[in-house]
Amino acid sequence: MFIVIDDRETVTRGYAAGFDREGVVSIGFSSKDFREWLQSAVGNDVLAIGAFILGDCSDRTSIPKSIRNKSHAPIIALNNLKQLRDTIELFEAGVDDVVHVPIHVREILVRTAVIRRRTVGQSADTPTSLIRVFLDGRDPEIGGSTLALPRRELRILEHLVAHQGKWLTKTQLFNAIYGLFDASFDENVIEGHVSKLRKKLRNHLGYDPIESKRYMGYRLDDLRKRSNGEFDPSRHN
Template identity: 35%
Template sequence: MRLAVESGLQEAGHLVLSRPDGSSLERDVGEFRPDVVVLDVMLPGRDGFALLEVVRARSRAGVVMLTARDAVDDRLRGLTSGADDYVVKPFVLAELVARVSALLRRMGRIRSTLTVGDLIVEPDAGLAQRGSETLTLTATEFKLLCHLAEHRGQVLTKTQILSAVWGFDAYDPNLVEVFISGLRRKLEEHGPRLLHTVRGLGYVLRAEP
């Protein structure tokens, strides 16, 4: 489970140091200075509740408690002892990764950033950049790009795009074609094609041809 969590967080872009027991954590937490600690309660030696006190004393890291214990008193103990979130096993790895990312955002450690190849989109900041060039987009083009980037690698139909970007799904689909064409042109001014047409299905934003 530790290796799976480590892999999932690394794939999400986080720098991860994993340790199998509390002694290793105590030794390394001060030097590594993590932004977030995912702390299992059931560990060899000192349990997670005791280690939570160590983390709080030696760092300013956010803490997500991870345990099979689902009793209300255990959850309350973790939260009142200084944990920021509590995930009960069995859990979906994607949810744990999302909770870590959400905690980092609440702490101001990361901004919401989407990347596709050399394209960087920051929805919260209203910025889109391709390589070293900042893209000049209209409000609708930026909203369209954010939606495509949030679903990067996924083919979206015109109806799905209309509903998400314009808020309705019973309108002239040529509207989507016009904005896709304009957005694609601006993207390709600074690099190879990222916005692809999948004939008969829709559009997909991806780095691969």
């Protein structure tokens, strides 16, 4: 889920439409509404956020610090003018990247993926990883071959890989995939998506890399250990 912060409603609506075409959930806030929401946001809400897109608002150099008090998700600032002073000011404020508009949302996804791999140890480029995700819309590589996945199954896999080894509840996955404010679906829909994803991964890997436990949710195994020969497939068949 991406959050776009801009005091111009036409801009937040435009980016929301662009992210939707790429199969990514987003929500737009004015700077005032965003600050109010951030103050009340809890852990599950913050965990669902893939990146913050910081647009035109009067107090935007102070917003990154407020975000960092609650989240380590990438912050990408949008700049209308190529002025060195503004760019330096934004980096000093704590953003991870500055891009000049207009920019396609697909490029934002790519830049976000690069930042996440660099800052949170994303293992997509690790040659021993059995599952490689790219976070930019491309299908993942499973056991060395590309696996085409529906968008929501892909987003679930990306979220599990990004938090590999950690338990994610059904609510946390739902918030990340459907957004924090979507009341048109029940969170139990996640169970169906995960079930289909596990079956596909099992067919490609010979075992199910996703653990599930009642009340705790889902967790992706340590894939690097398995790829180094520490895994016995017969124990998981």
